[in-house]
Every structure is written in structure tokens, then in C-alpha cells.
Amino acid sequence: MRHGAGREPVIGGVDPERDWRVPVAWAVDEAALRGVPLGLAVAVPPARDTQHVDDTPRLLGQARERGDVLDRAAAWARERQPGTRVSTRLLTGAPAHAMAELSEEAGLVVLGSRHLTGPGALLGTSALVMPLAARARCPVAVVGHPGHTTQEPAYLVVGVDDSDSSRAALGWAFAEAALRGCALRVLAAWQPPVFATGRGHGERFQEERRLLAEVVAGWSEDHPEVPVSHEIVAGPPVEVLAEAAEHALGLVVGRRGRGGYTGMRLGSVARGALRRAHCPVIVVPTP
Incomplete structure (x- = not known):
């Protein structure tokens, strides 16, 4: 599994049912930053299970429509970043499965469709986000909130605990901050045990701070050019x-923290962040 800014292409999933410009812009800008090609893809779902009706005309029409959208998105991306090579793929089959297979050869997959509450979470192409974030072989960036604004100086935020998945996310975040020339803010959420004494709270809090500082220091040595801060904040992880x-x-x-059960592919914090955060959310799998 490749989590750094290597030479693998960036793959952008194009949503034919909504405005694709924000995620495509993010994807082609990321590809240009990394100096790698961009592959834009859209999936044509499989035929419906019909006993007496030929579904071929509908599938052909849908393939033409989605192909047209894909071509427009590619032309728009080439105009935005003329120096980046942009290719297109019209995939067939279940979108989540098709994109998961495509992630095998990617350094990053970028999706839009952050409509993860209400009917859009269950119907339409927005249903691709959660399954792909849970199954992709590379990090998945989910973008597209039109009201999001950034702040100067620019910074990334990474959430950490003591899980393997968290350590992979921290490594990816440092590499990305170095690539973008921005600062990195490392956060751990603190939820004191219910039955611990006040003194116990303080001792455990200090131990958590020490461990966090040690972990961050190791990555800072590898990326001395990245301005980094780290802190433990009290509160529920998703809200923090x-x-x-x-x-x-x-x-x-x-992708998964230290909570949840073993068979869970996408942890509660990752799920909550995808629903709650307004900025792009990057879900990093465990190597």
C-alpha cells in the first residue's frame, strides 16, 4: 500500500449527477502538485435484474451520458492545469467495486458528493463515498463542500490516537504538509474515564501528552521543514x-481507530468526520 506522495497517479471520481468542478479541481491541482498524471473515472452501474424487459438501451444511453460528462470534466481539468496529463476511464459494474479496483494503481483517490445525510446518503452516486473509503487500497480524499473557506497561514489537521491506522494517517499528513508547504496541526481527543479520580485524570492526561510529543517528534525529524503543533483537546473526537x-x-x-470492533472496515471517527467536517477529509488506510 502506498500512502506517500509517490509517482502513482491521482484518480478522480466524477459524479455525473452533481457539479463535479470542486472535486475535479482538487484532484487536478493535487496531481500537478505531485507531478503525476490524473485519471478521471465514472462508473456505469450494472444492468437491472429484469425478467421481461431488455435493459440494454438504458445502459447504452447512460454510458453515452456519463461519457459526455467525463469528457467535459477532462477538458476542464486540462484547461486548469495544462501541464498535467489527464486521461479518462468509463468503468462498468458496481461503482464502489470498480473504483476500489482502480485504487490499486493510485496514490490517491479523490471523490466529491459530500451529501452524506438524508436520502442522498442511500441513493445515487453519493453512496459511493463510505464503501470506497472503507475498501480503497490508497488514501481517499472526499471534497466538495461549496461553503468551505481556508485560513492563512494554510494548515492541515490530522487526528491521532495510538492505533496503527492513526500512525499511517500521521505519516501521510506530514508528507502532504511538506508537499504543500503548509503547517500541520496534530490533535488527539481526550475523554477522561468516567470513574477515575481527579488525580488519575491528571496523571493519565500528562502521560498522553508525553506519548503524543514523542510520536510527533519522530516525524518532525523526518520533515523538519513542516511547522507543526500538537495538542490534546477534551471532547468527542469527531467534534474536536x-x-x-x-x-x-x-x-x-x-480508516480505523482503536475503538470499534475488529471487523469494522471504516471506524466511527472516520465516518463521523466524513459527515461532519466541512473541509476535505482524507481517509488513510493501514499499511
């Missing part, structure tokens, strides 16, 4: 991270 990343370039989280 979403508030801290309100005006960030992006929020980086691991």
Missing part, C-alpha cells in the same frame, strides 16, 4: 477534529 479543521486545507484521519 471538525471544529479544529473548520478552515483547514484538509482533515486527515485513519
